[in-house]
Amino acid sequence: MSLRYALLAILRVGPLSGYDLQKQFSQSVGHVWHAPDSQIYPELRKMASLGLIEGEEQARGERGTRRVYHVTDAGNAAFEEWMASPLDYQRVRDPAHLRAAYLETTTPEAAREFLTRHIAVWEDELAQFQGQLDAIELMSSTMLSRRLSVTPPANRERTIAYKRFTYEGLAERARTEIDWARRGLELVDRIEG
Amino acid sequence: MSLRYALLAILRVGPLSGYDLQKQFSQSVGHVWHAPDSQIYPELRKMASLGLIEGEEQARGERGTRRVYHVTDAGNAAFEEWMASPLDYQRVRDPAHLRAAYLETTTPEAAREFLTRHIAVWEDELAQFQGQLDAIELMSSTMLSRRLSVTPPANRERTIAYKRFTYEGLAERARTEIDWARRGLELVDRIEG
């Protein structure tokens, strides 16, 4: 259900076509909420049919068209309501820790490969979060500057502060995973050595 | 797809009925992989039809029956293959960080409520993980002792070590979330104060 609000969050900044939105998405909110285009387009249509957004057909060249969506008052209200309502936490479903719990059933090599890959995956994530944090410091993130340009000056500080807060949390989580897996490698060496 | 392997992991320790398995599940693997009974029973049937497990009808009282499942050779092979294969990491989908990124769009009260609840939720989780860690130290966890009783002595150390490793990782993640949300509360106080 959060996809809807992730899309609203981006559209609230300003009208966008599905295609542009999808690009914005992968560069900003996509870091916390992934969605492929095959999910975005239908969801936009559904949101339009619910009156949360409105699409405007625009000509593009001779025959081409694109639909540019903007958020309606109802859409803004829905977003704000969501922001003020309790978040629903879904149940854990964590393949990595599931596997970790049974590492004694496999070979030391497989255990090491699993942990090494875990480190690599989270180092990748960490690098992306770091990049976003750097962009925030420089205020050069596309999404951020787009958001800032429509944000009254008094709010810019808050906008930046919360974005930094978010990515710092993500970066820390990544570091926690990396540290954990490193300790796991040491453990494998110790008990399988 | 991991549900299947979570179930195999438990059944490999010894035969269980769907009902007992479901209880074991919520007390052990359930901490890393949640599944309701409405998902477990059909999955067991599917696994049986694939030959990964076999169910044996047992009489219970005069009219009652229960099906006790055990892992087949094919099931063991499938589990070991899974343990040795690369884990597939699913894409991020994180409602809490999604909301955090847009906290400037809501009231300070709503922001505080969100963060306070986040702390409470993760403190709950942390308490459970701590409980499991204590149980591991005492070797008094049902599941663990069940596992240990069929584990050759030489492997007991490894079994315990990896289980401790898993829950320490979970506990650290919980602490990371709690610390993050606490810093968030301080941030709210600072910029909305």
Add this chain to the structure above:
DNA sequence: GGGAGCATGTAAGCCGTTACATGATTGT
């Protein structure tokens, strides 16, 4: 003329959630 990128989807299938449904057995 051709390729990169713009633009928008559909379809099948799986996994998971929520709610509903039923009945037997054991202990008090």
Add this chain to the structure above:
DNA sequence: ACAATCATGTAACGGCTTACATGCTCCC
């Protein structure tokens, strides 16, 4: 007799993944 708990599911629906499908436009 009654409650707790043992025991096993079905049905409907929603979200997400993967693969497929189509055509336009802009620039070189």
